[in-house]
Amino acid sequence: MKKVLVLEDEASIRSFVVINLRRSGYEPIEAETGEQALELLRQNPDTRVALLDVMLPDIDGFEVCRRIRASDSRIGIIMLTAKSQEMDKVTGLMTGADDYVTKPFSPTELTARIDALYRRTGAPAESAAAFEIVRGPFRLNTRNRTLEKNGQRVKLTQIEYSIMKLFMDNPGKALSREDILNSVWGRDYYGELKIVDVNIRRLRIKIEDNPTIPTYITTVWGFGYKWGA
Numbered sequence: 001m002k003k004v005l006v007l008e009d010e011a012s013i014r015s016f017v018v019i020n021l022r023r024s025g026y027e028p029i030e031a032e033t034g035e036q037a038l039e040l041l042r043q044n045p046d047t048r049v050a051l052l053d054v055m056l057p058d059i060d061g062f063e064v065c066r067r068i069r070a071s072d073s074r075i076g077i078i079m080l081t082a083k084s085q086e087m088d089k090v091t092g093l094m095t096g097a098d099d100y101v102t103k104p105f106s107p108t109e110l111t112a113r114i115d116a117l118y119r120r121t122g123a124p125a126e127s128a129a130a131f132e133i134v135r136g137p138f139r140l141n142t143r144n145r146t147l148e149k150n151g152q153r154v155k156l157t158q159i160e161y162s163i164m165k166l167f168m169d170n171p172g173k174a175l176s177r178e179d180i181l182n183s184v185w186g187r188d189y190y191g192e193l194k195i196v197d198v199n200i201r202r203l204r205i206k207i208e209d210n211p212t213i214p215t216y217i218t219t220v221w222g223f224g225y226k227w228g229a
């Protein structure tokens with residue numbers, strides 16, 4: 001079953017989401033509080049995508065996201081953010097979410113986002129023949145979808161992994177933000193280009209020697225980014 005965790009304390013929004021997910025062939029797992037969501041994920045380790053509301057009665061959605069990421073880098077996480085809280089998007093992504101959807105959202109938009117993330121988190125392993133890309137101090141294993149820098153594992157989300165793979169497949173090539181969005185999120189993705197910048201900011205913190213003076217993922221001003229190792 002395609003399990004999706006739905007963490008939302010407002011019953012009306014939760015049931016709206018749940019009904020639409022069922023209609024699209026998913027098995028929603030409902031949680032009203034952050035603690036309940038974490039417990040349900042422990043009971044359902046095969047859940048591949050989690051939708052997390054930010055404003056909750058106990059711990060907030062960002063904290064839930066952080067706690068999930070502390071033990072699971074593979075699950076896809078989408079934050080449900082309020083329109084008025086522009087900063088929530090960036091905060092959510094910086095705490096490890098893969099995407100965000102702004103309330104009020106349409107069922108079509110939400111399902112498209114979940115479909116995209118679901119496809120990516122379940123991407124099949126590639127052939128054993130060429131499953132490593134080595135550039136500079138980095139070693140990307142496309143079979144396990146893992147990254148090492150100088151032999152040390154760097155924990156990546158699935159989105160970060162996909163961005164790293166795109167860069168390491170295209171060394172020295174300037175990639176526009178649109179190229180990155182289309183390649184990593186898919187052409188049917190509804191989101192904004194800003195999500196590319198936020199993910200790259202987060203990735204730089206993980207992989208650069210000094211994230212404020214990036215040397216591996218460099219900025220191509222007014223265009224996009226380039227891999228330099």
Ligand code: CA
Pocket residue numbers: 008009010053054055056
């Ligand atoms: Ca709420």
